[in-house]
Amino acid sequence: xxxxxxxxxxxxxxxxAEITSELIDDGWxxxxxxxxxxxxxxKLLSQKSKQHGGIECGSVVIADLSTDEGLxxxxxxxxxxxxxxxxEGLGALIHNASxxxxxDYGSVDLAELRMNTRIHIExxxxxxxxxxVSLRAASGCVIGMVDTSLGRAWKGLSHYTATKAGLRQLMMxxxxxxxxxxxxNCVAPGAIMAAPWEAEHFASVxxxxxLGRGGSPVDVAKAVLFLIQSDYLSGQVLNVDGxxxxxx
Ligand SMILES: NC(=O)c1ccc[n+]([C@@H]2O[C@H](COP(=O)([O-])OP(=O)(O)OC[C@H]3O[C@@H](n4cnc5c(N)ncnc54)[C@H](OP(=O)(O)O)[C@@H]3O)[C@@H](O)[C@H]2O)c1
Numbered sequence: 001x002x003x004x005x006x007x008x009x010x011x012x013x014x015x016x017a018e019i020t021s022e023l024i025d026d027g028w029x030x031x032x033x034x035x036x037x038x039x040x041x042x043k044l045l046s047q048k049s050k051q052h053g054g055i056e057c058g059s060v061v062i063a064d065l066s067t068d069e070g071l072x073x074x075x076x077x078x079x080x081x082x083x084x085x086x087x088e089g090l091g092a093l094i095h096n097a098s099x100x101x102x103x104d105y106g107s108v109d110l111a112e113l114r115m116n117t118r119i120h121i122e123x124x125x126x127x128x129x130x131x132x133v134s135l136r137a138a139s140g141c142v143i144g145m146v147d148t149s150l151g152r153a154w155k156g157l158s159h160y161t162a163t164k165a166g167l168r169q170l171m172m173x174x175x176x177x178x179x180x181x182x183x184x185n186c187v188a189p190g191a192i193m194a195a196p197w198e199a200e201h202f203a204s205v206x207x208x209x210x211l212g213r214g215g216s217p218v219d220v221a222k223a224v225l226f227l228i229q230s231d232y233l234s235g236q237v238l239n240v241d242g243x244x245x246x247x248x
Contacts, residue, residue, distance in 0.1 A: 002029035004091025004138055005082050009065070009074075009127070012037030014193055015145070016096045017044055018217035020058070022225050024048045028092065030058035031081050033074060035097075038062060065097060065123045066115060075130045082134060089137030092228055095124040095167065096145045100195050102156040113159050120163035125170055128178075136181040141228055144171035144186045148241050168237060175235035183234040185227045189220045190241025210243035 003026065011020040012034035020030050021044065032041040041060045048057040059081060063074035082090060099119050103112060128135075128142055135142065146168045149161040168186055175184040192215045194202035206214050223240045227233055239245045 002085065002087075003027040004140070005029050005031065005078075005085050005087045005089075006092035006094065007031045007033060007061075007078050007090060007131075008094045008096055009033045009123075010035070010097030011094070012041030012044070012060070015189065015217045015220050016094075017041070018221040019094055019096060019224050020044060021048060022218070022221035023092070023228075024052070024057040026225055026228075028058075029056075029085055029087075031078055032058055032060050033097065034060060034062055035064050035070075066118060071123060071126060075127070078131070079134070087138065089134035089140060090131045091138045091140045093128060093131060093135065093140065093142045094145065094224060095127070095143065095171075097123070098145065100160055102197060103159065104156055105158045108159045116159045116163040117166070120160075121166040121170060124167055128174060128184075132178060132182070135178065139181055141183040141185070142171065142174065142178070143224055143227055144168065144184075146171075146186045146188045146237065148188050148190045148239055148245050150188075172235055172237075179234060183227075183231075185233060185235065186237040187220060187223045187227065188237050188239045188241070188245075190215060190239065190244040192217060192220055192240075205244070208244060208247050209241070210247050213242065215240055215242055 006023050006028045008016055008020050010016045011032040020032050023030050034041045045058050061077040064070040144167045146164050150165055154161050171184050171186045178184055191202055191205045220240050223238050
């Protein structure tokens, strides 16, 4: 019997896939939400099933979160899976789906700003709200995947950093609103996996990381699991950045 049902948005590849894997290894039944990474997610679930003696470790849910219909479909599919699994409710909700593209401040148009706001703030707000009762029933927890940009000026990323700051504050507020039944925290990865367009910048960031290397998706996934397992932690932001945040 699984520990509970967890939903990882954008859980089919990169860091999300590692979070999925870590949760399955800890005994969770994971709903792996994807928009495009359906094949990757299916492959991951079959690998995990083999590794765990053939048990069903999770299932894939497809939804484009840029539309209201997509969001409604994710909520419906998740509720159906909770029923099928005979779980008390949703045990863990990981807001991992994200968009990350550089654009000069002067060139960001309303559509791009709205899409960043949509994925980083609106969707986590509405998704958590939709599952509030279910999360309470399972004494569940919520984790927002933010980053280490807060209070810094990251060139060409104002639309991204501003909306990730919104997600961080949303999570902090919900740590109060959903208490005492539901814990809400954030994980803030540092330099973990470069986007294809930022290889040069990424290398210059790593030079400033006190631990002298970039992090791995496993480092991030372990932090997510730590927060899930830590019953007295709520309203926290865990930086997984090799000390970058405190570097001079
Ligand atoms: N990579 C890093 O070093 C780093 C650093 C700091 C913070 N973080 C944070 O850590 C988390 C994971 O990072 P990552 O680099 O692995 O993320 P990512 O690759 O940029 O995005 C994760 C997933 O979000 C999903 N997504 C994007 N738009 C969507 C939409 N409209 N509808 C539904 N899903 C959508 C995509 O799913 P599909 O592939 O299925 O389309 C994508 O795989 C993110 O929240 C990110 O902000 C990462």
